[in-house]
Amino acid sequence: MMITEREINKDTQPLLDVDNLQIQFKTDSGILKAVNGVSFRIEPGKTLGLVGESGCGKSITSKAMIGLQPKNSQVSGEIKLDQKSVGQPGTMVDLVKLKPGGKEIRAIRGSRIAMIFQEPMTAFSPLYTIGNQVMESILLHRTKDKREAKEMTIDILRKVGIANPEKRFEQYPHEFSGGMMQRAMIAMALSCKPELLIADEPTTALDVTIQAQVLELMKQLQQEFGMAILFITHDLGIVAEMCDEVAVMYLGQIVEQTTVRNLFHHPKHPYTQGLLRSIPKIGSGVKRLESIEGTVPIPLNMPPMCGFYDRCSQRIPGVCNTRHVPSTQVAPDHLVSCFLYEAGQEEGGAAR
Incomplete structure (x- = not known):
């Protein structure tokens, strides 16, 4: 279920380039893969939304960017930050290789990359x-x-x-x-x-009036400072208002990545479609919202299969539960990890 291609905005130099990020924990029961092959890019001055249920790995992904991942975790992959602002245009520093408490990451943390934590209290x-x-x-x-x-x-x-x-x-x-x-x-x-602001569900504990004020404030300050934003949330309404691009995360992996417009008008992954169907719509006449049955499984000793298989209404027995899911580019700016869009399956998948 790993999206590793660099097809979205590949012609521009990203501010931050995350490639095949993996965060694991050794437990008595085996290896727990909290983040399993996450890849995305954040362009200067743009906002990327990272969406998914609680427990999908969103927060630990963001903490790894500033060296705040748990001490007992094992981090691999690349998190590259553009060095243009410090007089080294065209070069990237890999934050994964920096010592978590070292001088280099401390010079970046809070200065070039800052974070709004989930619980200000x-x-x-x-x-x-x-x-x-x-x-x-x-x-x-x-x-x-x-x-x-x-x-x-x-x-x-x-x-x-x-x-x-x-x-x-x-x-x-x-x-x-x-x-x-x-x-x-x-x-x-x-x-x-900062050049990059990581906002980890910054409006979760606020009422809707204060939430709207905080979101408007963030947009104003983004324009004033020219910073990029990684906006972590489970609220697709906020994504529609705040973000330029969206990465949908499930079970430590990105299952769909595209522009905001494509996500709302042409969702491809069954998980994304389920999230959108659960949003209340004014004047729709629907009295009961749809829900995605089941819960996010624990990513412990997972076999090679789609992590969404047990909850998916469009699953293909013998296919989705037998091997790792390929990443497919369904449009120039749209990546999805689903067997329904694998070569030769797209027409059949669209009809399901």
């Missing part, structure tokens, strides 16, 4: 003020002058829409509401003007 330390925690990254990457760093911190707090930032600078996390905490987390991530 637990991402901030309750022992320090919001201002000190946001300022820490500025002191590390931009200036050693504390007065200047404080001014920069207050400025970024103001930019993310926090009222009276001078006062809020001195307050602790428990004095912030959920929406304000999310804005403070965005401020921390953007404090060093």
Whole structure:
């Protein structure tokens, strides 16, 4: 089920190029493959949505980009970052080869690649003020002058829409509401003007009104800073609003990758089709939403077969459960890993 081709936007130099990323854990029961051959590219200034159910490997994929994967994990493959902004045009540094706690990755983490973590309530330390925690990254990457760093911190707090930032600078996390905490987390991530922002479900714990404000804020700041965004979510409505391209992830693998327009108008993989059918539509008259039966299996000692086989209504017995799924380019900007679109199967698959 591995998409490894470089057909989407292959003529442009990507900011980040992930190729055949694998993250494994040794357990008493065998090898658990949390990420199994993930490949995608992120272009400068663009937004890629990484979509899938909980447990599909989205978050651990993003953490591997900044060297925050669990210590007991084994990481292989390539995560290459363009070096043009540091005076080395045309060259790429492989982040997988950097020591997780080393000087090189620490210079990149928080500066060139920043991350909005999934739970801001637990991402901030309750022992320090919001201002000190946001300022820490500025002191590390931009200036050693504390007065200047404080001014920069207050400025970024103001930019993310926090009222009276001078006062809020001195307050602790428990004095912030959920929406304000999310804005403070965005401020921390953007404090060093990163080239790539990883947003790991940044609106999950917010009500719809605050969610809309945060999404609009992120789009505005993306235009201002010219940064790329990797947007991790399970909400396809957010994908439609925020993203240029989408990679659908299932069981540690990318099963479909294309533009947002293609995903919503021409979904190919049965898993993607199931996700889209589960979205409520205004005026559709449908009283009961469809659901994908079953749960994501544990990727432990998986045989060579389609990981979606047991949940798929279009499965082909004797084919989908006997070997690894090929990757097929069904359009110039559309890749899918499904036996229905393998050479000679597409017509039959389309009719199923």
